[in-house]
Amino acid sequence: MNAILSKWRAGKGTFLLLSGVVACIAAAFATGGADEPGFAGLVGAVFAGLAGGIVGTAASSRRHWPVPAFSLLFDFLLALVLLWLVRSALPGSVGPLPGLPFWFFTVAAWLFAWSVVNRMSVFAAQGWLKSALGLAIPALFGLTVLFLWEAVTRGFGIPFVLLPPPSAIGARFAASIPLLWADFNQTVLKAVLFGFVVGSGAGFLVALLADRYAFLANGLLPIGNLVSALPIIGIAPVMVIWFGFDWQSKAAVVIVMTFFPMLVNALAGLSASGAMERDLMRTYASNHWQALFKLRLPAALPFVFNALKINSTLALIGAIVAEFFGTPIVGMGFRISTEVGRMNLDMVWAEIALAAIVGSLFYGAIALLERAATFWHPSYR
Amino acid sequence: MPSSPAPCITASALSLTFATNDGPVHALKDVNLDISKGEFVSFIGPSGCGKTTFLRVIADLERATGGTIVVNGMTPHQAREKRAYGYVFQAPALLPWRTIEKNVALPLEIMGVGAAERTERIARTLALVNLKGFEKKYPWQLSGGMQQRASIARALSFDADLLLMDEPFGALDEIVRDHLNEQLLQLWARTQKTICFVTHSIPEAVYLSTRIVVMSPRPGRVIDVIESDLPRERPLDIRETPEFLRIAHRVREGLRAGHSYDD
Structure with a gap:
């Protein structure tokens, strides 16, 4: 005692x-x-x-x-x-x-x-x-x-409608695996992945160009700020009209959402290397691309991964919300909006759980990659 | 020992003026200096006297606004394009994602040296700075003194016969600095390079140099050039001898004379 x-x-x-x-x-x-x-x-x-x-x-x-x-x-x-x-x-x-x-x-x-x-x-x-x-x-x-x-x-x-117990959500999840898989396939494997890869990739490449040609950086960044301030519920219907009901319009929304975070971060990262290191490359009479690949891109990696992590969550949000504005009868956003209307809250929560799992795994995978690629950064070593 | 001194660097009436918001700043004014091959020249003076700027003009990291400067018979720009010098900065400036050997390999990769020769040169220069056995370490796993030695190895790896060093040991403690000074002298004796060395330490300048250039600020100019008659073979305790103290005294006098006390 x-x-x-x-x-x-x-x-x-x-x-x-x-x-x-x-x-x-x-x-x-x-x-x-x-x-x-x-x-x-x-x-x-x-x-x-x-x-x-x-x-x-x-x-x-x-x-x-x-x-x-x-x-x-x-x-x-x-x-x-x-x-x-x-x-x-x-x-x-x-x-x-x-x-x-x-x-x-x-x-x-x-x-x-x-x-x-x-x-x-x-x-x-x-x-x-x-x-x-x-x-x-x-x-x-x-x-x-x-x-x-x-x-x-x-x-x-x-009441079930207010908040179902987790066991009911789990049971619904287990019983609807084929349906959830179809939604996952439509929303994540098509719209999110395609949009994420194309949006982030394009943002990165444009950052490389904007870094080389000052007029691009000066002209593009203000427009970039404007576009990234656009509300997603504003552009999603427009994209549906442009690219149709299927996943392509959702991927387009994701591209718009992920392009500028990557552009802005990669540009910031490209100027992250120190003045002394850049002088060092100059004393070797290195050309633009040598300095880029041997010094400035590695130094920009922490920024690039930061953008990828931001984009991983943005992409999922963008694709799900975009499905509220016209979609074939499959997809996580479609399911959520429909099942809410039918008061099937356990199905809604099952989709939310799926989105949470997918989002965490996506983010976690990028974080693991980041750890491997920027092991030298003071925050990891 | 170079008996017939061939000129390595010739500066005549060299000036450099920075335009700033507070008006022009005369970083260098009317500097005349000849440096021969194989010399070890130290530049000493208070901060703002233009000693680093002079080194950066040699390296084509700054452009002079007046006068002429010739490096190895070329303009500094041509000399840089020909990779005529190795530059050691105040900080090691090693790339943290590269191991020590990869850092030393960096200039070789940029200059297109083949893989076999790279390996050979890395081994040779790392041995020269006593860093054998640390090839696979990352810079952040080494002490500050070892990092600076690695950066010297990097500057030596491509065999330029001019070595420009900008306060390379300024951030290190005195014991490490003594040790590195001793090693630098041995390295200079072995490699026969021309070394321009910026420092703000009088003992360091006197211990290392064959010639000491005393500079003063506002505007940056040369006020004294002291030939050292110390022998080339210099143990650390040479710093206690009367000859050493005499030269150190003259450097101090020069610094005092050049210092403007009105501010």
């Missing part, structure tokens, strides 16, 4: 102690609520788990591998089990709303998961353990958020 009290003072075991207290209160309530399914087992599991957690925390105070690492692993798995147990105690969509004990268990499980995340993020790990932690921390954090979302939406009986 002394150990726990000192932890309390140190602020480390706060969550653990709190979750223990809340679980005790929950247990006191639960003795009268044994008619709710699975509750007896839940009470037992919560107590066993918390006991293990407290032992683990006490052991981890010494901070030596492997004991704290194993106790952390144990607590991590325990947190997953607890979240799952409390979640499975939720009534079905037609049953009565859960009572007070359920909410105490929810809070206890949440606090416990919080304490585990807290301890994982201050844990000094190296090597593979560090990368494993880097995955485990956001995983547990995200699962806890989903758990609370599920508990609140189903526990309080929130």
Whole structure:
């Protein structure tokens, strides 16, 4: 008990102690609520788990591998089990709303998961353990958020149209894979990728030209600012009229949206190399292209990747929003606008989830490339 | 040792005026100077005296606005096009995405030297600056002194017989600087290059040079040229000898005389 009290003072075991207290209160309530399914087992599991957690925390105070690492692993798995147990105690969509004990268990499980995340993020790990932690921390954090979302939406009986529980969204997602794939194919593989590659590529090439010929930079940049200030909902209908209903008009919107961020960033990047380095190239009597390829383009890479990352999100937004303005009966934007009209909010959320996954993967892939290409930059080395 | 001094750099009545918003700035005014092949000439003076500008005029990084300057019998522009000199800047200016050997290879790539000869020259110049074994390191993995040595290797790699150095050791601590000065002298003895060396350190100028050019600011001009009679073989403790101190004293006198105290 002394150990726990000192932890309390140190602020480390706060969550653990709190979750223990809340679980005790929950247990006191639960003795009268044994008619709710699975509750007896839940009470037992919560107590066993918390006991293990407290032992683990006490052991981890010494901070030596492997004991704290194993106790952390144990607590991590325990947190997953607890979240799952409390979640499975939720009534079905037609049953009565859960009572007070359920909410105490929810809070206890949440606090416990919080304490585990807290301890994982201050844990000094190296090597593979560090990368494993880097995955485990956001995983547990995200699962806890989903758990609370599920508990609140189903526990309080929130109307489906307002906010469906994540389990319903997941079920809809799993059941509509072919449909989602068709939408993904139409919106991402055609409009987004084509528009992103052409828009960013053209922006980059024009930046090279504008860097060589000053009149281009002076004339193009003000127009560029004007075009990039155009609202997408203004140009999307125009593009549909110009390029038709299919993905080409969406790709055109994406091109317009991604061209200028790349142009502006690449131009800035091309002047990012230092005066001394450029003097150095001059002392070698290097020509324009040698200086470009050996000095100024590598120095511009951080800027170019910055533009690519900006463009990856812009492209997805552009393609989805452009589909609101006339499209064949496939595509992520089309699906969202149609299913909202039919009050099928779980399908809308499934598309939102798909867009989030695709956007993150897209961004992540570019970030990985950036790391490999600009390993020398002070922010990475 | 060059017994019949062939001229390497000849400046006569050289002037350079920068037009600024506050009116013209006379960076160089009426500079006359001859530098022979194989000499080690130091330029010393307070900041703004035009010593770096003079070096940049030789390198065709600035254009003189008056007078004439001849480098290796050519205009500075022709000399630069012929890659007649290696230039070492105040900072190493190594490209961080290239390893040390790739950095040394940079001028060779630009000048179109073949791969086999590149390898050979990289090995030779890195050995010359005692950087063997660091070929695969990136610049940011080395200390400041090692980085500056790598940049000297880069300037030496294409075998120009003129080496222009603009306060190359200015940012380094005194112990490293002593060490590099010693190495630079050995390198000069081995390679027989002509070296123009800008510094603001009196001991450094006296220790290294066969000739010391004392300059003064506003307008930038030469106020004294001191021939050093120190032997070519110079251990570091030569700096304690009376001859050394006598030359250092004369440099200091020159700097004092040229300094305008009215500002």
